[in-house]
Amino acid sequence: MTSGVELLIVGGGKMGEALLGGLLAAGRSAESIGVTEPIAARRDELASCYGVSTTDHVVASAGAILATKPDVVPDVAAKVTAAGTERILSIAAGVTLATLDGAAGTSTPIVRAMPNTPALASQGAAAICGNDRATDADLAWAEEILGSVGRVVRVPEHLMDAVTGLSGSGPAYVFLVAEAMIEAGVLMGLARPVAAELANQTLLGAATLLADGRPPAELRADVTSPGGTTAAGLRELESHGVRAAFAAAVEAATRRSTELGAS
Known part of the structure; x- marks a missing residue:
């Protein structure tokens, strides 16, 4: 079980696994990454395949990737903030920065991203934008993560729907x-x-x-x-x-x- 990691991936589905594999291939150590996943068999599979620590609950981390279904993202954002997470990257489609701020609190730097499924083959295209607390360093952090599985561009949030219509779909x-x-x-x-x-x-x-x-x-x-x-x-x-x-x-x-x- 993980008790505090550099990077926590919340959600061990396909996109979460794609980012995990990309980060490890890019040189991140397995010891620095934890995965929160509610399904025990999936936790065991990820731990066995990638050597990362897994848990069924949110733990403290320097940064967290929200890779869950959009409908549970606000609840997860609140939990990772309460656990002491310093910054958040959300890859949930359609979940706005305002919604994330409302759940996590406006003091947390949050980056919203719209990746696409070719990330599963390390050929993804993603766009990012940040809330008012997100600095250039926070955006660069998100770019490094998403860049491990493809290309990344920065856009203002009002264009994220257009990104979804073009590269997301x-x-x-x-x-x-x-x-x-x-x-x-x-x-x-x-x-x-x-x-x-x-x-x-x-x-x-x-x-x-x-x-x-x-x-x-x-x-x-x-x-x-x-x-x-x-x-x-x-x-x-x-x-x-x-x-x-x-x-x-x-x-x-x-x-x-x-x-x-x-x-």
Whole structure:
């Protein structure tokens, strides 16, 4: 059982485990990290796999990551503050800084983050913002944690819903594109396993090129010969309103995030 650690992860689910693995891979010692998890079997699994101490209750820590379901975050925030936690990073979707302040008290530095599921593969995209008590050092602390599983940007809180609509929900949009490409390949006569391998690798390769920093319009132009096959395919996508569809999807997800945050 842990009795006071440098970093406490409250919630041993997929995102909590992703951060745990990323932090250990980045050089943090297992002795410096504790995990609070209510399910005994899960506690045993995390302790066995990662060598960290686990507990079923909140303990004192220099910093705590709230990786629980959003509906219990206010209660957890109050408990970690009462236990003596010095600062908090919340990765719960839709839980505002005002809600966290109300639960933890306005004297605690709090950073709110919106990560996404590719963090499970150390390729996440996250945005952060801090409350009035959060200093640049507190934001840098949160960036170091989330940076162990991907990239991190800072935004004002009023843009967090837009982040949710774009990168928070974005992986599902890409998975839908993958599904559509696979189905199209099958329609053109490819065996489904072949279509899946080609589509998935195409998306991975394209994403890798984007990660190098060149603008997507330039990369698209590199592939598009005048009057060629790619130009014909792109013409169909444009005629079916693919840009408008993505804009509408991000807008709808952003709006829904705002609604959930207000409820």
